[in-house]
Amino acid sequence: MTESTRTHAPEASHPDVPEAAHAPPLVEIAGLSVDFATRHGVVRAVRDVDLTLRAGQCLALVGESGSGKSVTARTLIGLAGEGATVRAGTLAFEGRDLLRLGGREWRRLRGRRIGYVLQDALGSLDPLRRVGDEVAEPLEVHGLATRDDLEDRVIGLLADAGIPDPEERLLQYPHELSGGLRQRALIASAIAARPSLLIADEPTTALDVTVQAQVLDLLRQMKDAGTALLLISHDLAVVARMADHIAVMRAGQVVEQGPATHVLTQPEHPHTAALLAAVPSLDAGPRTATTLAAPVARAGTVLAEAAGSGTGPLLVDPAVSKTGPRSPGAAAGGAVDVVQVRAVTKTFRSLDGRRRTAVDDVSFTLAAGEALGLVGESGSGKSTTARLVLAEFEPDAGSVLLDGEPWSGPRERDRRARRSRIQLVDQDPLGSFDPRFTVEQVIAEALGPGAPVNGSEGGRPEAPGSGVRGGRPFGSGAGARRERVVELLAAVGLDAGFLVRGPARLSGGQRQRVAIARALAPGPEVLVCDEPVSALDVTVQAQILALLARLRREAGLSLLFISHDLGVVRQVCDRVAVMKDGAIVEIGEVDAVFRAPRHPYTAALLAAVPRLDTAWHDTARPLNGPATEPATDRDTKGIR
């Protein structure tokens, strides 16, 4: 065992552990190491991991992506991956030594004794096969059902997983189901053969918050019915509801493990503390970049980048900065509205010819320097609203104004000169980077042709505090251009060493930083951020949010911040608009809306958010029961 591993008091002392504690554990792992032979040498993915899981209990493996959680779990089904070398002192399931199993014995175990639920149910169900066939596969493989009763069994399984109308669903294909139903189908398949252990690898990561709550409930029911659960998540808040024990992994090692309450409330390893600190909280409290960065900085080793990012040079023009950085709160009062959205409506024609209203009579304003959050579940019209604000397409009714001038309406040719004022930061920018470009080229391209900086800015009303937006006397030529790119990189906390990197060689957080630098390049007033941190680990997420907050504060940017994550919105935004079915059901100051939601939908959204403090023994949740999921079926007829 490594020095950094801390194990808390023996499990038996924990009040929630049943008498079964004295029986041999279902899963016993000691000294597990997994190495991968790659072209660049051996990668030690998992090092010296000890874990124990007893029947009917839930063990949560928590850590950032790449920390070795999934690999650890997959050793239990013998699918650690290609080129993996698994070594362990003990690797036992139901008392059997897994290290001695041959191919046939492994297959008898998989799906039969151990069920495995992957994240991303769209990719994890074979898209070319019917849902029923997918759910039936374990029964077929293990010969657990005859041809005649197979369909009845599948219907029963789908119903058990809380899928309405199972007779119809089993004939459908995965893409015809909503994300929540797909995840349920995947769980139905994993438990088809009544395994004694269910491994769930990020089972709710891609789901809306209310659907996530339902899927967690389903898993909890499985656990209550006696199935042991190995839950893998990057999100401590998700785990807080379910887990009896938590093991925190980092860089292939378990750095801390113990009873859930203990790990959550009295973390001993700094990495656990950092993970806890980075979880976006709904509660009122620190929202500014500096205070957010504080607990992160305390974590020291882990998040050096975040701590350092606070000191990066910002492109504040000396002349402009005399007016002082804008305080976010002041933005709402008396300031000019940069963006005005007036009663916009947008409908799309779906394939069957019917029209679907994606955005329904939506109005809001975005003041200079303000951050407005747009929250709602998938299909609620958030992204369409963002696209309208970006004038990617015209609204059917209503209008959008930028700096008081018509933004929707004019021909694109007349709009182009003003395009630089409003920029987009997308969820996963990798797709928008030319893979053959270097980071320098990616950002330089956004500077526009020829003139390195503010050629297109002439004559528009200058908002104060626009340091990042140029105004600096730049020379011409490649040198000045590069200088500008380096400055933009510095503004997002990256050094000049990144200039020559290819997009593929960036981590998720670095990629998002580059995307932000690119968005800043033309000197915008408004950043439209569409789920900018949804694809990121929670600690990296905190860094990016801190960066956005700092840019906003120091450069006076306005943010239209779209997210399904209420905690994230809470951290970043001054005001929040809650969208449902294309309409804004509630809009107001973040504190007020979160503290006392007026619309029942807002209240339901807030209640569904996993919290650290409600912990795992809290059973009262508002969205219990079988999935009716009226809202989630919407994704099947989504915009695209």
Added chain:
Amino acid sequence: MPPLARWLLRRSAQIALVLWGAATLAFLGMRLVPGDPARAIAGGVQASATPAVLDAIRAQYGLDRPLPVQYAIFLGRLLRGDLGRSYQLNQAVGSVITEQLGATVALAIGAMVLGLTLATVLGLLTAGRPRARALARAFEFCSISTPGFWIGTLLLGAFSFHLHWFPVLGEDGLAGLVLPWLTLTLSIAGVLSQVTREGVEHALEQPFALTARSRGATENRVRLRHALRHAALPVLTLSGWALGELLGGVVVVETVFARQGIGQVVVSAVQGRDLPVVTGVVLLAAVTFALINTGLDLLYRLVDPRMRQVAL
């Protein structure tokens, strides 16, 4: 009208347009080739027909009329399904083609089936298995880079002249088909097998393959029940290309193996400036391409349910 019927109707209109274009190009192409069609009809330069005979031929075939009129007559006949009479064979083009079509179709379909089978087997067996894959790649490289006539000549040399397993020439039933089939198969199998293997490998990397394995599925089951269908999608797309390869290959193979068939017909028709036959074959090729591509589009939707949502 149901979407499928509407789509088929639109497709038919597009096919008609393609056929018109193909016919027009064939008509113009044959007119632009230097030389006198009347002389071709009279039996070529060697026949040394008198000017009077040539004039008579021109009048008989309408070759003395202005080009637009000839074109109008040509189109009018086409609309009635009349492909005209062959200049050389003194036989209706329709019957020339139908007589020879059987042999060529047997050749092409056999080669397509063999090619797809070979590609599927190779792709399934060698995907994700480095050593087997290296061997298969060597084979594919040879198959792709060797021209059809050379493959045919090599096969003839080895199996007919040397080993005497198969007849050198002619139509001796199935035995006579084996080497031509192989020749055509090898010309398409390389690319198809590469694409199949890539498709299988890509599918095996997808999460659903891991899910299937985690259910206890055997490697064979994962490959056959899951990955193969995914690999079929790009292969289907390439089938249109393979068909073109086969049509071109047929001409070569029928020449090398001295077989009857459309390939031979078209070679002699082009050499003899037999306009009606060339036009007929061009239209046949266009119809075949159009129909097969329409079929492929429908098949695509059958294999991939996600495509069914895309507007027809």
